[in-house]
Amino acid sequence: MSAEDEKIAPTNFIRNIIQDDLDSAKHQAIQTRFPPEPNGYLHIGHAKSICLNFGIAEDFAGKCNLRFDDTNPEKEDIEYVNAIIDDVKWLKFDWDKLQYSSDYFQPLYDYAIELIKQGKAYVDSLSAEEIREYRGTLTEPGKASPDRNRSIEENLDLFARMRAGEFEDGKYLLRAKIDMASPNINMRDPALYRIKKAHHQRTGDDWPIYPMYDYTHCISDAIEEITHSLCTLEFEDHRPLYDWVLDEVKTPAHPRQIEFARLQLKYTITSKRKLNQLVIDNHVDGWDDPRMPTISGLRRRGYTPESIRDFCNRIGVTKKDSFIEVAVLENSIREDLNERAVRVMGVLRPLKVTIKNYPDGQVEELTAKNHPQKEEMGTRSINFSKVIYIERDDFMEDAPKKFFRLSVGREVRLRYAYYITCTDFVKDDNGEVIELICSYDPETKGGSSPDGRKVKGTIHWVSAEHAIDAQVNLYDRLFTHPNPASTEDFSEHLNPESLTVLENCKLEPALADARIDTHYQFERTGYFIKDSKADNLMFNRTVTLRDTWAKLDKQNQ
RNA sequence: UGGGCCGUCGCCAAGCGGUAAGGCACCAGGUUUUGAUCCUGGCAUGCGCAGGUUCAAAUCCUGCCGGCCCAGCCA
Numbered sequence: 111m112s113a114e115d116e117k118i119a120p121t122n123f124i125r126n127i128i129q130d131d132l133d134s135a136k137h138q139a140i141q142t143r144f145p146p147e148p149n150g151y152l153h154i155g156h157a158k159s160i161c162l163n164f165g166i167a168e169d170f171a172g173k174c175n176l177r178f179d180d181t182n183p184e185k186e187d188i189e190y191v192n193a194i195i196d197d198v199k200w201l202k203f204d205w206d207k208l209q210y211s212s213d214y215f216q217p218l219y220d221y222a223i224e225l226i227k228q229g230k231a232y233v234d235s236l237s238a239e240e241i242r243e244y245r246g247t248l249t250e251p252g253k254a255s256p257d258r259n260r261s262i263e264e265n266l267d268l269f270a271r272m273r274a275g276e277f278e279d280g281k282y283l284l285r286a287k288i289d290m291a292s293p294n295i296n297m298r299d300p301a302l303y304r305i306k307k308a309h310h311q312r313t314g315d316d317w318p319i320y321p322m323y324d325y326t327h328c329i330s331d332a333i334e335e336i337t338h339s340l341c342t343l344e345f346e347d348h349r350p351l352y353d354w355v356l357d358e359v360k361t362p363a364h365p366r367q368i369e370f371a372r373l374q375l376k377y378t379i380t381s382k383r384k385l386n387q388l389v390i391d392n393h394v395d396g397w398d399d400p401r402m403p404t405i406s407g408l409r410r411r412g413y414t415p416e417s418i419r420d421f422c423n424r425i426g427v428t429k430k431d432s433f434i435e436v437a438v439l440e441n442s443i444r445e446d447l448n449e450r451a452v453r454v455m456g457v458l459r460p461l462k463v464t465i466k467n468y469p470d471g472q473v474e475e476l477t478a479k480n481h482p483q484k485e486e487m488g489t490r491s492i493n494f495s496k497v498i499y500i501e502r503d504d505f506m507e508d509a510p511k512k513f514f515r516l517s518v519g520r521e522v523r524l525r526y527a528y529y530i531t532c533t534d535f536v537k538d539d540n541g542e543v544i545e546l547i548c549s550y551d552p553e554t555k556g557g558s559s560p561d562g563r564k565v566k567g568t569i570h571w572v573s574a575e576h577a578i579d580a581q582v583n584l585y586d587r588l589f590t591h592p593n594p595a596s597t598e599d600f601s602e603h604l605n606p607e608s609l610t611v612l613e614n615c616k617l618e619p620a621l622a623d624a625r626i627d628t629h630y631q632f633e634r635t636g637y638f639i640k641d642s643k644a645d646n647l648m649f650n651r652t653v654t655l656r657d658t659w660a661k662l663d664k665q666n667q
Numbered sequence: 668u669g670g671g672c673c674g675u676c677g678c679c680a681a682g683c684g685g686u687a688a689g690g691c692a693c694c695a696g697g698u699u700u701u702g703a704u705c706c707u708g709g710c711a712u713g714c715g716c717a718g719g720u721u722c723a724a725a726u727c728c729u730g731c732c733g734g735c736c737c738a739g740c741c742a
Contacts, residue, residue: 118689182741184741237740242738245738247669248668248669248670248737279740282740285740294737301740306740320740323742324742343673343735344736344737344742346737347670371673371735424679425679425680426680431736432678433678435677435692438678438690438691448704453701479700482703483704523700525701526700527700556700558700565700569701631703633701634703655704656704
């Protein structure tokens with residue numbers, strides 16, 4: 111999808127900077143990168159970064175790399191790299207190069223030696239705890255480690271032995287020699303390399319030492335000749351360090367780091383750690399549970415890549431902390447699905463209706479449109495018979511005047527079929543309505559009357575003898591708190607009604623052959639997609655339709 | 668409170684000295700065999716606050732106020 115296909119043409123301060131750099135010929139071509147750490151699944155917040163980085167490459171005829179930031183083997187896993195690759199592809203973005211920070215372990219090591227030789231880095235033997243003490247506080251400067259003035263020769267020797275695996279974890283640390291009194295704590299001799307005898311998913315046991323993020327990221331960017339290194343706000347304080355390293359080391363380029371605010375969505379969590387906890391504690395069914403804000407969860411829920419890209423274009427990119435309302439995301443998916451979803455009829459909570467004056471055993475074939483505004487999507491034939499199911503909510507014993515559906519004495523249109531009038535109803539021992547008795551007007555076949563009389567309501571239905579049974583999963587927000595991450599225990603704010611399982615829904619028979627990649631609109635109830643994992647026939651509700659009645663109903667209560 | 672960053676409509680967001688775009692939400696109408704879609708109209712004499720500069724300030728200056736981030740050998 112190129113810029114002209116996007117519904118909302120994105121423009122933001124980063125794109126302005128890039129346009130300026132192109133106009134001023136500072137750069138001939140743009141190179142960006144999306145640098146996830148493979149320690150979890152991608153979520154909607156990453157989608158913002160993906161759309162930004164890959165979107166810029168697309169729109170400015172540049173390139174974007176996918177680079178796994180895999181410098182911490184204890185937390186990372188091949189399962190995550192594969193999932194991330196799938197998600198980026200699913201969003202329909204193509205990377206120029208697929209890289210790993212670990213591809214650069216050797217040059218990174220060589221650059222570190224260069225730094226030591228320049229007297230810009232030293233091997234420290236202080237313990238982690240001592241280093242913390244020496245670092246000082248936000249208001250007090252730190253103090254120098256006794257090892258700060260170790261000779262270059264000794265540093266070189268110690269670092270070589272660190273690399274050779276002579277020492278245990280934590281014994282030594284390679285630090286940049288910058289300024290222990292800097293008001294920016296990141297500049298108080300930050301760690302460059304730590305000893306960590308861990309098996310790496312790509313480099314195996316080749317390295318007993320691993321480089322830190324601040325040191326790795328800028329050099330990786332430079333090696334790939336990234337022009338604009340886009341990251342989130344919390345790295346703003348790291349930019350002086352990013353620049354310091356690239357100023358001290360001879361790399362082919364010096365990318366510009368630009369920070370933007372991460373996406374925050376109301377009523378949801380976007381923290382890999384917390385999402386992982388939901389999975390581990392079994393609050394959800396896995397990373398791809400349709401309630402999860404992960405790319406894989408949204409996919410299984412029935413969101414389309416186009417809708418997510420549209421959403422990312424709508425929310426903008428700035429440096430301001432903000433919370434996006436869920437309605438924006440829902441608007442994006444509704445807009446997309448309204449165009450592409452195949453209309454069908456499905457009754458979620460069935461209420462039996464017997465049409466008294468309809469001939470026993472008769473079955474009529476009626477024609478229904480697959481999309482009300484799109485002729486090209488064709489029609490289908492549906493069966494009508496004496497006993498049908500309608501939605502429970504479409505009948506009220508004591509209906510208010512504005513209720514345009516069924517009640518004794520009221521007439522409605524059965525979509526594509528006939529006008530029916532409710533004459534009576536049957537209750538069970540609990541006083542629950544279990545059946546409606548109606549009569550139909552044979553003159554209204556197809557849904558219009560020769561006498562021109564109007565009915566206010568049109569409801570959906572399915573023929574009892576032709577219907578198929580299916581399970582339908584209805585989803586609601588996962589949290590009841592608008593900002594669960596701000597609470598002391600976000601798991602206390604889980605929405606107990608985030609999932610409603612409906613077992614005996616009655617659907618049009620054609621849905622038995624529903625394709626896993628086809629989006630359906632069950633008329634009047636919402637957009638659905640067949641679950642990609644279930645063995646039985648199961649549909650997930652992506653999002654409801656806008657419901658003015660529900661809104662009015664709520665206001666009246 | 669040392670440093671960094673941010674404050675334009677309920678939620679986002681344009682704007683870059685010339686007199687407040689747009690989207691979502693909301694409200695009011697119209698069309699409609701989905702109370703859907705679609706269409707029309709409404710929605711900041713105001714840009715965190717207070718001063719100042721200027722013919723002219725959301726845009727420049729000064730001072731306040733409020734919010735976010737940083738003391739991992741995580742990223």
